[in-house]
Amino acid sequence: MKYLLAISIMAFVGVRSMNATVPAEGIPASTNIPEARYPCVDSDSRATFKLHAPDAKEVRLDICGKKYDMSMGEGGVWSVTTPPLVEGFHYYFLIVDGVAVNDPASETFYGCGRMSSGIEIPEKADQASYYKFDKSVPHGQVRECRYFSEKENSQRRCFVYTPAEYETSPSKSYPVLYLQHGMGEDERGWHTQGRMADILDNQIASGKCVPMIVVMDYGNCGYIHGARPGESRDEFGASFTPIMLEELIPYIEKTFRVKSDRDSRAMAGLSWGGHETLEITLRNLDLFAHIGSFSGALFFLGNGLDKAYDGVFNSADDFNSKVKTFFFGMGSEENFGSDKISGALKKAGINHTYYESEGTHHEWLTWRRCLNEFLPLIFK
Amino acid sequence: MKYLLAISIMAFVGVRSMNATVPAEGIPASTNIPEARYPCVDSDSRATFKLHAPDAKEVRLDICGKKYDMSMGEGGVWSVTTPPLVEGFHYYFLIVDGVAVNDPASETFYGCGRMSSGIEIPEKADQASYYKFDKSVPHGQVRECRYFSEKENSQRRCFVYTPAEYETSPSKSYPVLYLQHGMGEDERGWHTQGRMADILDNQIASGKCVPMIVVMDYGNCGYIHGARPGESRDEFGASFTPIMLEELIPYIEKTFRVKSDRDSRAMAGLSWGGHETLEITLRNLDLFAHIGSFSGALFFLGNGLDKAYDGVFNSADDFNSKVKTFFFGMGSEENFGSDKISGALKKAGINHTYYESEGTHHEWLTWRRCLNEFLPLIFK
Numbered sequence: 001m002k003y004l005l006a007i008s009i010m011a012f013v014g015v016r017s018m019n020a021t022v023p024a025e026g027i028p029a030s031t032n033i034p035e036a037r038y039p040c041v042d043s044d045s046r047a048t049f050k051l052h053a054p055d056a057k058e059v060r061l062d063i064c065g066k067k068y069d070m071s072m073g074e075g076g077v078w079s080v081t082t083p084p085l086v087e088g089f090h091y092y093f094l095i096v097d098g099v100a101v102n103d104p105a106s107e108t109f110y111g112c113g114r115m116s117s118g119i120e121i122p123e124k125a126d127q128a129s130y131y132k133f134d135k136s137v138p139h140g141q142v143r144e145c146r147y148f149s150e151k152e153n154s155q156r157r158c159f160v161y162t163p164a165e166y167e168t169s170p171s172k173s174y175p176v177l178y179l180q181h182g183m184g185e186d187e188r189g190w191h192t193q194g195r196m197a198d199i200l201d202n203q204i205a206s207g208k209c210v211p212m213i214v215v216m217d218y219g220n221c222g223y224i225h226g227a228r229p230g231e232s233r234d235e236f237g238a239s240f241t242p243i244m245l246e247e248l249i250p251y252i253e254k255t256f257r258v259k260s261d262r263d264s265r266a267m268a269g270l271s272w273g274g275h276e277t278l279e280i281t282l283r284n285l286d287l288f289a290h291i292g293s294f295s296g297a298l299f300f301l302g303n304g305l306d307k308a309y310d311g312v313f314n315s316a317d318d319f320n321s322k323v324k325t326f327f328f329g330m331g332s333e334e335n336f337g338s339d340k341i342s343g344a345l346k347k348a349g350i351n352h353t354y355y356e357s358e359g360t361h362h363e364w365l366t367w368r369r370c371l372n373e374f375l376p377l378i379f380k
Numbered sequence: 381m382k383y384l385l386a387i388s389i390m391a392f393v394g395v396r397s398m399n400a401t402v403p404a405e406g407i408p409a410s411t412n413i414p415e416a417r418y419p420c421v422d423s424d425s426r427a428t429f430k431l432h433a434p435d436a437k438e439v440r441l442d443i444c445g446k447k448y449d450m451s452m453g454e455g456g457v458w459s460v461t462t463p464p465l466v467e468g469f470h471y472y473f474l475i476v477d478g479v480a481v482n483d484p485a486s487e488t489f490y491g492c493g494r495m496s497s498g499i500e501i502p503e504k505a506d507q508a509s510y511y512k513f514d515k516s517v518p519h520g521q522v523r524e525c526r527y528f529s530e531k532e533n534s535q536r537r538c539f540v541y542t543p544a545e546y547e548t549s550p551s552k553s554y555p556v557l558y559l560q561h562g563m564g565e566d567e568r569g570w571h572t573q574g575r576m577a578d579i580l581d582n583q584i585a586s587g588k589c590v591p592m593i594v595v596m597d598y599g600n601c602g603y604i605h606g607a608r609p610g611e612s613r614d615e616f617g618a619s620f621t622p623i624m625l626e627e628l629i630p631y632i633e634k635t636f637r638v639k640s641d642r643d644s645r646a647m648a649g650l651s652w653g654g655h656e657t658l659e660i661t662l663r664n665l666d667l668f669a670h671i672g673s674f675s676g677a678l679f680f681l682g683n684g685l686d687k688a689y690d691g692v693f694n695s696a697d698d699f700n701s702k703v704k705t706f707f708f709g710m711g712s713e714e715n716f717g718s719d720k721i722s723g724a725l726k727k728a729g730i731n732h733t734y735y736e737s738e739g740t741h742h743e744w745l746t747w748r749r750c751l752n753e754f755l756p757l758i759f760k
Contacts, residue, residue, distance in 0.1 A: 033494055034566075035603045055478030057437070098435030101481035108488040108495040114413055115488040115495070133535045135528035141540075142524040146577070148515035155513045160521075167635060170550050186414075197526070223415045255547060 023048070025081060029106075031089070031120045036105035038079075045084040045121050049094070049103065052077050056096050063092035063119070064361075070094075086333075087123040088365025089193050091116040109193055113184040113223050118193065123365070130202055131195035131368050137205035138164030142191050147251045151243055158217035158248065159187055160256065161197055163204050165211055173257045175264035175379040176213045177290075178244065179371075180273030183236065183297075186222040190214075190371075193364045199371055209375035213258055217248055221272050237276050244280060245287070263324065266378045268292030270367040271336070282309035290325035290378040294370035295336045295362055305344050316349035325377045326352040329370035331360035353377065403428070405461060409486075411469075411500045416485035418459075425464040425501050429474070429483065432457050436476050443472035443499070444741075450474075466713075467503040468745025469573050471496040489573055493564040493603050498573065503745070510582055511575035511748050517585035518544030522571050527631045531623055538597035538628065539567055540636065541577055543584050545591055553637045554593045555644035555759040557670075558624070559751075560653030563616065563677075566602040570594075570751075573744045579751055589755035593638055597628055601652050617656050624660060625667070643704065646758045648672030650747040651716070662689035670705035670758040674750035675716045675742055685724050696729035705757045706732040709750035711740035733757060 022028065026042035038050040049061050054076025061068040061080050070078040091111045093100040102108055106117035122128065133139075140163045149156045166174070179196065181189035190196045196214060203209040221237035253260050265288050269277040274296020281288040300308035313319060326345075330338040342354035355373045360366040402408065406422035418430040429441050434456025441448040441460050450458040471491045473480040482488055486497035502508065513519075520543045529536045546554070559576065561569035570576045576594060583589040601617035633640050645668050649657040654676020661668040685693050693699060706725075710718040722734035735753045740746040 033490075033603075051479070053477070053479045055437075057435075057477065096479050096481065097433070097437065097477045099431070099433045099476050099481070100484070101476065101479070102488070102495065104480070104494050106495070108482070110413075114484050115482065115486070133526065135535065139526050143521040144523070144571075145521050146513065146519050155515065191524075223413075 029119045030122070031107050031118050032105055033107055038105055039103065039119055041085075041119070041121055045087065046081050047085055047119060047121065048079060048081040050077050050079045050105075051094055051096070051103065053096060058095075058097055060095040061092065062095055062100060064090050067095070085121045086359070086361060086363070086365075087121050088360060088363055088368075089118055089120050090363060091118050093117060110186045110188055110222065111184055111193065130372050131198045132202075133198055134202055134205075137201050139201050140164050140166070140197060140204075142197050145251075145255065147247070149243055149247050151239075151247060156218065156243070156247075157187060158215055158252075159191055160216075160252070161191075161200055161214040162256070163200065163211040163213070165204075166213075166257075170257075173259045174211060174213045175266070176215060176252060176256075176258045177375075177378065178215050178217070178248075178265075178267040180219045180267070180269030180276050181216070181222070182269075182271030182273050182295075183221045184223070187216045187218045190216045194371065195368055196371060199368065199375070203372070203375050210379045212379060213252075213256055215248070215252055217244065219269070219273055219276050221276070237272060240276060241280050245284065249287075262287055263289045264379060266290030266292070266325065268294065268327070268371070268374055269296065270294040270370070271362065272297050274298070278309065282312050285312070285322050289323060291323060292325070292327040292329075292370070292374045292378075293338065294367045294374075295330045295334060296328070296338065298337050298341055301337070301341060301344060305348055313345070313348055313350055316351075320349075320351045323351070325374075326350065327355070327370075327374050327377060328352060329355035329357065329366070329373060331357045331362060331366035333360060334362040334366070336362060409499045410502070411487050411489075411498050412485055413487055418485055419483065419499055421465075421499070421501055425467065426461050427465055427499060427501065428459060428461040430457055430459045430485075431474055431476070431483065433476060438475075438477055440475040441472065442475055442480060444470050447475070465501045466739070466741060466743070466745075467501050468740060468743050468748075469498055469500050470743065471498050473497060490566045490568055490602065491564055491573065510752050511578045512582075513578055514582055514585070517581050519581050520544050520546070520577060520584075522577050525631075525635065527627070529623055529627050531619075531627060536598065536623070536627075537567060538595055538632075539571055540596075540632070541571075541580055541594040542636070543580065543591040543593070545584075546593075546637075550637075553639045554591060555646070556593045556595060556632060556636075556638045557755075557758065558595050558597070558628075558645075558647040560599045560647070560649030560656055561596070561602070562649075562651030562653050562675075563601045564603070567596045567598045570596045574748055574751065576751060579748065579755070583752070583755050590759045592759060593632075593636055595628070595632055597624065599649070599653055599656050601656070617652060620656060621660050625664065629667075642667055643669045644759060646670030646672070646705065648674065648707070648751070648754055649676070650674040650750070651742065652677050654678070658689070662692050665692070665702050669703060671703060672705070672707040672709070672750070672754045672758075673718065674747045674754075675710045675714060676708070676718065678717050678721055681717070681721060681724060685728055693725070693728055693730055696731075700729075700731045703731070705754075706730065707735070707750075707754050707757060708732060709735035709737065709746070709753060711737045711742060711746035713740060714742040714746070716742060 025048035026040035059070040059078040070080040103117040108115040109118040143160045219237045220240040274293035281291045328338040357366045357369040405428040406420035439450040439458040450460040483497040488495040489498040523540045599617045600620040647657045654673035661671045708718040737746045737749040
C-alpha cells in the first residue's frame with residue numbers, strides 16, 4: 001500500500017528521485033531535486049528533514065507556521081521528523097544559526113517574497129488524481145511569453161497554458177481565463193505549486209471543463225518585505241490593473257486564437273490575487289462575465305456591501321444578468337472571510353457559488369481544489 | 381554612463397528591482413528577486429553581497445572558485461565586496477557557519493547539482509546586445525511540454541523554443557536544434573542562464589540565423605553528488621540516448637511543425653552536453669547533419685582519433701560530405717581541450733569550425749557566445 005501510494009504521488013520532480021534508494025523514514029518528497037532522499041514523507045504524512053551542518057550551533061525547521069528543533073547526529077547531520085502534516089504543498093525553510101535558508105535538497109518555489117523550499121505532502125490517491133499527470137490524457141503546453149510594457153518601460157513575462165488541441169485545431173478560437181497568484185508569489189506559482197496544467201489537462205480530457213487558454217502574469221504584488229517605494233500595503237499590485245487591461249489582454253488577443261467577447265473572458269485569483277480579481281472585474285463588467293476569488297483578500301465588507309465597487313451589488317437583477325459565474329472559495333481551516341462574503345451576497349440576492357475546502361489552510365491545496373471547482377462552471 | 385549601463389544590462393528579473401533604491405556600491409544585479417538591492421555590481425564589475433545573520437559565527441561568499449570572508453557590520457548584516465569579477469553569469473553560495481546556502485536575495489538556478497544562487501556581471505553593452513531582450517524585435521515563446529517516457533515509466537519535461545513567426549505562418553515547417561545543458565544542470569539552463577531565447581529572437585530578426593525550433597530536454601546528468609545507483613561517472617546520461625532517439629524526437633515531430641530530414645536536424649550541447657552530443661550524433665549521422673560541442677567533455681582523443689566513435693573520422697571525404705556543420709568552441713580561460721581536438725581534426729582533414737571565447741571560463745558566457753557563433757552556420 002505504501003509503495004502504491006508512493007507511485008501515485010509522483011509528480012514531475014519526484015520522477016527523478018525515484019532512482020534514489022528509499023530511506024527508512026518514508027518516500028522522498030516529489031518536490032526534491034534529482035536523487036535527493038530527504039526530505040521524505042511516511043504513510044502518516046510525517047516528514048523527515050536532514051541537513052549536513054557539522055559546524056552549526058543550532059538548526060531548526062520552519063514549516064506550516066511552526067518551528068521544530070533539529071538534532072545533530074552522526075557525521076554532523078541534523079534531522080527532525082515532524083508530526084503528521086496537513087496534505088498539500090507547503091513552503092518551508094531551514095534555520096541555520098538564525099538564518100532562514102533553503103534546503104539544498106529541495107526544488108525552489110517563488111513564495112514568501114523569495115525563492116523558498118517546498119514540500120508536497122501527498123493526499124490519498126483517490127482524492128488527488130485531478131492534479132496528477134495522467135499519461136493517458138493529451139497534455140497542453142505552458143508557454144513562457146515575454147512582451148514589452150510601455151507602462152513599465154520594461155519587458156514582462158506571462159505564462160500561457162494552451163490546451164493540447166490548440167496545436168491540432170488551427171482554426172478554432174478559445175475562451176481565456178486570467179489566473180492570478182497571491183502576495184509574495186509570482187506568475188510561476190499556479191503552474192509549479194498549483195498544478196494548473198494537470199488540472200486543466202484532466203478536466204478537458206474528461207469533458208468536465210471546456211478547452212480554454214489560461215494566462216498567468218505577475219500581479220506586481222510578489223514582494224512582501226516592504227512595498228515598492230511610495231506604495232502602501234493597500235496599493236500593492238494596483239499598477240497591475242492598467243497593465244492587464246491595456247497591455248496584457250491586447251497582447252494575448254493579438255498573439256493567440258482567443259475569443260474576445262465578455263462571455264469568453266474570466267478572471268480568478270488566490271488571496272491577494274482574489275482581491276485583484278474583484279478590483280479589476282467588478283469595475284469592468286463590460287469585459288468579464290466569469291469571476292473567481294479563492295481565499296481572496298476581501299476588504300470591501302467593512303463599509304457595507306452597498307458601497308463596494310462603485311455600488312455594483314446594488315442592483316441584484318442587473319448583476320445576476322451580467323455575471324455568469326461568481327465564485328468564492330476558501331479552506332475550512334483558514335479565516336479569510338469568504339463565508340461572510342457569501343452570507344452578505346446571499347442576503348443581497350447576488351447569485352454566486354461558495355465552496356469550502358475541507359481541512360485545508362491558506363495554502364495551495366485549497367487553491368488547487370478551488371480551481372477544480374471553478375473550471376467546470378465557466379464558459380458554459 | 382553608469383546609469384546608461386544599468387539600463388542596458390536590465391534582464392528580466394532586473395526589471396523588477398528597478399524600483400528599489402540603488403545602493404551606493406552599485407546597481408542591483410539583474411538576477412536578484414524583486415526589490416532586492418543586494419547583491420549589486422559596480423562599473424568595475426565588483427560585486428557587493430550582504431546577509432542578515434546576527435547569530436552566525438562566520439559567513440563567507442563562494443563564487444568563481446574562490447571563497448571570500450564576509451564581515452559583520454551594523455544590525456548583524458554581513459557584507460563583502462569582491463575584486464572585479466569576470467563578466468557573465470556565475471553560480472554562487474553563501475556559507476553560513478559551514479553550510480553552503482542560497483542567498484535569499486537571489487533568484488535560484490539549477491546548477492551545481494542543486495538549486496543555486498546566481499549573479500549576472502554585465503558585459504559592456506555593445507558586446508552583450510546579442511543576448512538582451514530587444515523590444516523592437518518579435519519574440520518567440522519557450523514552451524514547457526510534458527510527455528510520457530515508456531523507457532523511464534514516468535513523465536518527462538522538455539522546453540521548446542518556437543520562433544515568433546511560428547504563430548503566424550501556420551503552414552510552415554521548421555528545422556530543429558536539440559540543445560543540451562551541462563552536468564549538474566537541467567533542461568532549464570539554456571533558457572534561464574543561457575538566454576537562448578534572446579539570442580534566437582535577435583538573430584532571427586536580423587536574418588543572421590534561420591527561424592528554427594530549439595528543444596531542450598534533461599540529459600539525465602543533472603546530479604553531481606553521486607551518480608544514480610549502479611551508474612559510474614562515465615555512464616552519466618547514457619540513458620538519455622535511447623530516450624532522445626526513440627521518444628523525444630518522435631514526440632517533437634508529432635507535436636510541432638518540423639522538418640524531419642537530417643539536413644534539418646542539429647544537436648549541440650555544453651560541457652557534458654557536448655559529450656552527449658558527440659556520442660549521439662557521431663553514431664547516428666543518418667539523423668544529424670549539424671553538430672556543436674561547446675566546452676565539450678571530450679575523452680575520445682585518448683585512444684586516437686581513428687578509434688573514436690566507431691571510426692567515423694577515418695574517411696574525411698565521407699565525413700565532410702555528410703556533416704554540414706561541425707563546431708567546437710570553448711573559453712580561452714578554461715582547459716577543456718576543444719583546441720586540441722581541433723588540431724587533431726585538422727590534421728585528419730575533417731572540416732570543422734573552432735571558436736575561442738576571449739577571457740571566459742567554463743561558464744555560461746562562453747556558451748552564450750558559442751551558441752551565437754553556431755546558429756548562423758546551421759540549416760543553410
